[in-house]
Amino acid sequence: MSTAGRSWTYRDAIRSALADEMRSDPAVLLLGEDVAAAGGVFKVTNGLLEEFGPVRVRDTPISEQAIIGGAMGAAMLGWKPVAEIMFADFAGVAYDQIANQLAKHSFLTGMQVSMPVTIRLANGAGLGFAGQHSQAVENWFIGEPGLKICVPSFAADAYTLLRQAIQDPSPVLFFEHKGLYPRRDDEGLPAVAGPHGAVVVRPGGDVTIVATQAALRCVVEARPELERLGVDAEIIDLRWLRPLDIDAVLKSVVKTSRLLCVQEGEAMGGWGEHVVTEVVRSGFGYLDAPPTLLASPSVPLPYAGGLEKRWMPSAEKVVTAVQALVQW
């Protein structure tokens, strides 16, 4: 199905990807807390129980270990389960199942089994859910070989990449930024790209800005102001954190000589640090300024609206960081 030019929301795109996969592949199953009768707390799976029935769309107990273990067991028998972790923060309950079991089982068995499990996780801050329902937890898993990590920023990508994830023989953590659910791809951006690697959302020559999900949307929003200031920014959407397409970033930095990473969540131990490290290691000679990582402060996410806003990446912060980079 072509997704180019569709004006659907991020939520609709994900629901359509699930429905289209379930229509085309009878091995695809959905399970999770409130995914069936309630249609999901974010209404992403709304209507799927009605179309596909209670055998393939299954409400589970509030048991994240059983959800992931259940998906894993079924996957070893050829099913393609899509497990929902209602708020990505709850992945902590199943950390062993994800990081020790799901990620490593194929390897530990000497590749006797594939592991076509997709875990959908509602991720990220901005909606006032406070410190245990708002974290961007992709960085909890970034150092785990055996996992793929997908972080779509646009509806069209969410559709394509989720279908790709479901058919992948390895486990994929598919992070859905909950602040993006109602958003449309209305910025006149390229609607679709291939399934792999990073994409250049906007070409430019002065500075490379790398971001994902809600932070990427902030960068896109910042671009008119940057243009007004005479800065021609190249914007890269990583889309996948594992595998991470560092070559796309290096190629851009060779052209721009400046790097800004914008990451939701604190700097330490995140993908932004990895990108900076790799660019310093492999692209040092091309740099005209120290690579910069714009990340959240090192505190748990605060509840109060003004504080949460200050914790989040924003277009204003992006503009300030870019100005510092180009004036260095």
Next chain:
Amino acid sequence: MTGPAATNGNDAGESGTEPDHRLPARAGLTSAQLSSMLTDMIMIREIENEVERLYSRGLVRGSTHLCQGQEAVAVGACRALRAGDTMTCTYRGHGAVLALGAAPEKVLGEILGKEMGLCRGLGGSMHLADVERGAMGAFAIVGAHLPIAAGLAWGHQLRGSAEVSLTFFGDGSTNIGGFHEAMNLASVWRLPVVFVCENNLYGEYTPIAVTTPVERLADRARAYRMHSVQVDGNDVRAVYDICADAVDRARQGAGPTFVEALTYRQRGHSRSDPGTYRPAQEVEQWLARDPIDLFGAALVAERVVPPEWPDSERQRIIGVVRQMSEEVVAAPEPKTVPAPFEGVLA
């Protein structure tokens, strides 16, 4: 003990001519099947003894968790399974994987980290798997495989194939969260899974009474409205009977069963543990109820095998294992790590 096992737990050696009074459906084990069960138990014992020797020679990396004394649980339970069923077990899983039919040389090869090992030398002692035979994995985080065993049962249920997932775990696993999530899911989804708890009285180094407020672990199943039964885990026929019944229930859609098999770990928790915290009298009592000795004596008393056969079979297997061990020790280690999903079978 309660349930059918209570009537047929310990009498095998005393009643050579008494007709078999076990569950009618199970009465039909042939002499050949019975003697091959003893062969399997001896093979597990001698492989474990060999691993112990190889470990002391410095040829086994890391740690290894031996199951001498628990062979009757592995063999009795796995005999209740058929092709298409799946089995999951713990890091103390050499016996379970052998009991399901894995080639002993490949088991030994994996424990020694060889290319010809079951898992190409990538998993080692704690991660034996033989997926072709239904051994879907051995898991090294206590209790972590129980949700996965429930997931396998869900996969079987979705196929509508009357296949069953059977999983082994220790008494210590009943205190970890994943156990309770798996028990609950299995019961509420009526999954075809048999939970076989090997209660060997110690969670690693600590006696069960220190860590667990119930004496009878089978009681924990009641909280999940799950059928449960306790069985003498050192009586291979009793284990077989109970597990075959549980497997049948699962095949017929009657849902999961919790089987508590009472047994004893004749060694310490792992190779760094001599097990000195155990009272000498307790160890003696359990060694006197060695499952292989008990079953061998029973088969002799019942005239299933000639009197000298258990010993001669043991000597034969010792020879086989020694020869095998020399070949496996000489086999090459893997040279490279395969790319993800290179050579995936299933």
